[in-house]
Amino acid sequence: xxxxxxxxxxxxxxxxxxxxxxxxxxxxxxxxxxxxxxxxxxxxxxxxxxxxxxxxxxxxxxxxxxxxxxxxxxxxxxxxxxxxxxxxxxxxxxxxxxxxxxxxxxxxxxxxxxxxxxxxxxxxxxxxxxxxxxxxxxxxxxxxxxxxxxxxxxxxxxxxxxxxxxxxxxxxxxxxxxxxxxxxxxxxxxxxxxxxxxxxxxxxxxx
Amino acid sequence: xxxxxxxxxxxxxxxxxxxxxxxxxxxxxxxxxxxxxxxxxxxxxxxxxxxxxxxxxxxxxxxxxxxxxxxxxxxxxxxxxxxxxxxxxxxxxxxxxxxxxxxxxxxxxxxxxxxxxxxxxxxxxxxxxxxxxxxxxxxxxxxxxxxxxxxxxxxxxxxxxxxxxxxxxxxxxxxxxxxxx
Numbered sequence: 610x611x612x613x614x615x616x617x618x619x620x621x622x623x624x625x626x627x628x629x630x631x632x633x634x635x636x637x638x639x640x641x642x643x644x645x646x647x648x649x650x651x652x653x654x655x656x657x658x659x660x661x662x663x664x665x666x667x668x669x670x671x672x673x674x675x676x677x678x679x680x681x682x683x684x685x686x687x688x689x690x691x692x693x694x695x696x697x698x699x700x701x702x703x704x705x706x707x708x709x710x711x712x713x714x715x716x717x718x719x720x721x722x723x724x725x726x727x728x729x730x731x732x733x734x735x736x737x738x739x740x741x742x743x744x745x746x747x748x749x750x751x752x753x754x755x756x757x758x759x760x761x762x763x764x765x766x767x768x769x770x771x772x773x774x775x776x777x778x779x780x781x782x783x784x785x786x787x788x789x790x791x792x793x794x795x796x797x798x799x800x801x802x803x804x805x806x807x808x809x810x811x812x813x814x815x816x
Numbered sequence: 817x818x819x820x821x822x823x824x825x826x827x828x829x830x831x832x833x834x835x836x837x838x839x840x841x842x843x844x845x846x847x848x849x850x851x852x853x854x855x856x857x858x859x860x861x862x863x864x865x866x867x868x869x870x871x872x873x874x875x876x877x878x879x880x881x882x883x884x885x886x887x888x889x890x891x892x893x894x895x896x897x898x899x900x901x902x903x904x905x906x907x908x909x910x911x912x913x914x915x916x917x918x919x920x921x922x923x924x925x926x927x928x929x930x931x932x933x934x935x936x937x938x939x940x941x942x943x944x945x946x947x948x949x950x951x952x953x954x955x956x957x958x959x960x961x962x963x964x965x966x967x968x969x970x971x972x973x974x975x976x977x978x979x980x981x982x983x984x985x986x987x988x989x990x991x992x993x994x995x996x997x
Contacts (some may be wrong), residue, residue, distance in 0.1 A: 633952075640954025647955075748952035748979050 615706045619714035622686050627715055632744045639745050643668070643763060647752070661760035673776075680774040683712060693746070698776075702726075703804055704780070705733050708771065708801075717767075719743025724737075730800040734787060738781020741790050741797050742767060751791050758793065762786045771801060779807045822931060823915030824939065824987040825855060825894065828864040829947065829974070832904025835963050838974045839864065842987045845916040864908055867896050889922055897933065899940040907937055907943050910953045919991075942997040946982040950974065 621753045646667060647659040687707075698704040705723045712736075714720050719742065722808040725734040737743070742764045749755040762768075783802045788794035823845065829837045835845065841860060883922035893914050899907040911931065920964040951954055961972045974980070986997050 636973060637954070640952075644954040644957070748954075750953045750955065750976055751956045753975065753977060811822065 615710035616714075616720070618687060619711040619720070622711065622715050622761075623718060626686050627629045632718075632747075636745050636747055639766070640749055642766075643761075647757075647761075653656075657753075658756070661757060665760075666763050668765035669769040669772070672701060672766040672771075673773035674769075675766070676770040676773020677777055678778045679716070679770060683715065683774065686715060687711060704775075705735075705801070709735055712771075712774075713743070717743040717745070724798075725798075732800065735799045735801065737797040737799075746791050746797075748792055763789060763791050764797070764799075768799060771799075776807070780810075781805050788796050819918040820914035820918060821918040822911050822913045824990050825912035825915055825981055826860045826864070826910040827943065827983055827987050828860075828906075828908040828910070829943070829983075830864065830868065830906040831958065831962060833963055834868050835961070835972055836861075836864070837905070837961055837972075838980065838983065840980070840983045840987055841983070842915075844912065857865065860910060863894070863896065863910060867898060868906070871887055871898060871900060889924075895931065897936050897940075899944070904948065907940055907947075909943075911936070913973055914973055933993055935994075936990075938994055938997050939986055939990045942986045943983065946979055946986070949978055949982075950979045 645662070646664045647661070648662045650663040650667065652658045652660045665730065698707055708725045709721050719736045719737060719739065721735040723733055724736050726732070741747070741749070745767075747761050749763060751761060751763070762785075764786065771784045772782055781804045783804055784798055787798040787800045789797050791797075824842055825844075826842065827838075827840045829839075831837045831964065839857070841855045841857055843855060844853040846852035893912050895909065895911045895913065898908045899909075901907070913931075914996060956974075956976060960968050961974065963972060965971060989997055
């Protein structure tokens with residue numbers, strides 16, 4: 610079963626081939642990044658209020674450039690060793706399993722479940738049960754200014770990472786949050802939608 | 817006439833520059849545990865203020881530990897206990913010896929015998945944990961609540977609803993002899 614194999618691979622790589630960092634250091638750093646962005650990016654119309662939409666975009670952009678580089682690390686770690694996979698994923702469902710069981714396990718030590726496939730199988734949701742994104746949002750309380758709860762996606766960096774990583778393996782996807790426990794929803798869910806497979810394009814002819 | 821037992825009347829958290837970060841008042845509870853009578857905020861603010869002098873006075877002589885124990889006993893029913901953290905933040909708990917109806921006969925006797933300082937240690941530890949949890953929130957900026965470094969105007973008190981609820985929960989659930997809150 611593809612998901613069992615992916616889960617085992619994720620566990621094995623997590624245990625043997627990853628360097629670990631203290632989760633508190635990571636979540637405090639990430640949290641400071643977000644709160645500093647909120648202080649820096651202000652609304653054009655009212656400079657005393659943070660522009661949460663701009664913060665979301667900026668986080669996604671940062672995540673995108675992280676993802677472009679992270680995919681190399683991911684492929685290197687998963688293509689050697691006893692549970693290696695030498696074949697690329699044959700369909701989008703396998704890709705989803707790899708992202709959830711291996712990717713997130715290796716880098717964030719959390720395993721979201723893949724759910725809510727749409728009818729054509731081009732869009733799925735990653736649901737995180739225990740807290741927000743494996744502990745990144747553990748101590749966070751969104752500011753009580755009436756807007757943060759509705760506009761800020763705390764984990765948006767991770768969306769960018771997924772988008773950037775998949776872009777390097779010829780998949781253009783749209784990745785965004787559908788719900789977040791920090792906003793008061795029951796679960797944190799990230800929706801990933803395949804837009805198209807990127808075919809290699811020939812450079813424009815010189816003649 | 818029902819016997820009374822001690823309950824927490826007020827919890828104060830004072831910053832390192834003696835600026836109030838948060839003050840929670842808990843009402844006197846009656847027969848069925850329901851609030852009977854509200855407490856006067858101004859009166860308790862003055863009490864907390866006066867206890868700050870005791871911290872200053874004892875500071876040089878206190879070499880080890882952070883539990884200041886009984887700071888001051890005011891009148892018959894009110895007693896103040898304090899705890900100083902290493903960062904200069906002071907946690908003060910005001911106990912009203914007759915603040916709630918005694919649940920058991922034993923509890924009623926405590927009002928007459930008095931509290932041991934160690935009775936309040938679980939409450940102080942829970943308060944410290946709540947404060948640490950607040951500090952870990954990346955959106956809480958301690959500088960904003962410090963009169964020397966803040967750029968904000970107006971009240972510098974803590975506004976985090978989660979912290980305030982936790983403080984009130986600690987105040988409500990404490991009773992003498994409780995081991996962990």
